[in-house]
Amino acid sequence: MKAWRKYSPYLLSGEWHIHTSYTDGHNSVDEYCRRAGELGIPLVAFTEHVRRDLNYDFHAFLDAVDRARDEYDLIILSGCEAKVLPGGTLDVDHDLLIQVDYPIFAFHSFPKDFDLYLDALYAVLSNPYVNAWAHPGLFLRKTGFQMPEDELDTIFQKLKDNDVLMELNKKYTLPPAEWINSGKNYPLNFVRGSDCHRVEEIG
Numbered sequence: 001m002k003a004w005r006k007y008s009p010y011l012l013s014g015e016w017h018i019h020t021s022y023t024d025g026h027n028s029v030d031e032y033c034r035r036a037g038e039l040g041i042p043l044v045a046f047t048e049h050v051r052r053d054l055n056y057d058f059h060a061f062l063d064a065v066d067r068a069r070d071e072y073d074l075i076i077l078s079g080c081e082a083k084v085l086p087g088g089t090l091d092v093d094h095d096l097l098i099q100v101d102y103p104i105f106a107f108h109s110f111p112k113d114f115d116l117y118l119d120a121l122y123a124v125l126s127n128p129y130v131n132a133w134a135h136p137g138l139f140l141r142k143t144g145f146q147m148p149e150d151e152l153d154t155i156f157q158k159l160k161d162n163d164v165l166m167e168l169n170k171k172y173t174l175p176p177a178e179w180i181n182s183g184k185n186y187p188l189n190f191v192r193g194s195d196c197h198r199v200e201e202i203g
Contacts, residue, residue, distance in 0.1 A: 001163075004131045004165060010043040010075065011165070011190065012191070012192050013041070013042055013043070014043030014191075014192065015036060015043070015044050015045070015192065015193075015194060015196065015203065016132070016191050017081070018044060019047070019195070019197050020046060022058075023049040025196070026198045027198060027199040029061075029064040029067075029068050030064070030067075030071075032044060032196070032202060033072040035199045036072075036202060036203070037072055037073065041202065042074065043074065043076075044074060044075070045101070045102045046061070046065055046078060046079055047080060047102065047134070047193075048080055049081050050081065050082055050091070050092045050096060051083070052093050058096060077101040078100040078101050078102070079101060079103060079131075080097070080103050081105070081106055081134055082097070082106070082130075083109070084106065084121070086110070086111060087119070087123065088120040088123020088124045089124075090105060097129050103129050103130055104132040104167070104193075105124050105127075105132075106133075106134035106138075107120075107138065107139040114143075117145075121155065122155075122158060125155075125162050126162055130164060131164065132191055132193070133159070133164060133165070134193060134195070135167065135171070135172045136169070136174055136175040137174045137175045138169075138172055138174055141172075152182065156182065156186045159188055160186060163189075165189050165190065165191040166179075166188050166189070166190050167192075167193040168191065168192050169194075170192075171194065171201075
């Protein structure tokens with residue numbers, strides 16, 4: 001069972017995509033949790049950027065999450081945002097991937113090749129550890145590729161079959177509205193992910 005299932009009542013009321021000052025965010029785990037408590041947000045998931053070759057102390061990040069759990073009356077999840085590589089593997093060490101509560105995947109700096117993209121997307125959706133697709137459709141927006149309707153149906157089916165969430169990403173206003181409307185009819189499970197990089201963006 002995917003980890004998000006345990007917290008499914010909070011998919012749209014929690015904040016499921018947060019970056020801290022350990023990478024490109026501007027605030028600490030503690031500052032986000034304090035703000036979430038003030039706003040009445042019941043759940044926060046810290047999805048820090050990862051690579052196989054990390055340039056920061058991921059264990060220190062996990063320790064900060066553990067300390068926050070002791071201090072705040074919130075559901076606090078550790079997570080990571082892993083980059084999809086050609087072939088559908090993730091740019092993250094396996095030992096790290098299995099440590100966190102809520103791994104999500106995203107396409108960053110991916111080759112401008114639609115068929116390669118589709119193959120990688122289908123492969124990563126079958127990864128048993130991934131919980132959500134972060135800012136879905138961003139690759140298409142940047143490249144100008146269009147998703148054929150039959151391929152979108154296949155993607156929706158794979159999301160459903162593999163119990164992977166589609167993120168409602170506030171930062172990029174993604175996925176496209178037509179994906180949301182079609183996904184509701186499927187039905188897919190959506191999750192709120194504001195992609196916070198500053199504490200002011202939470203909620």
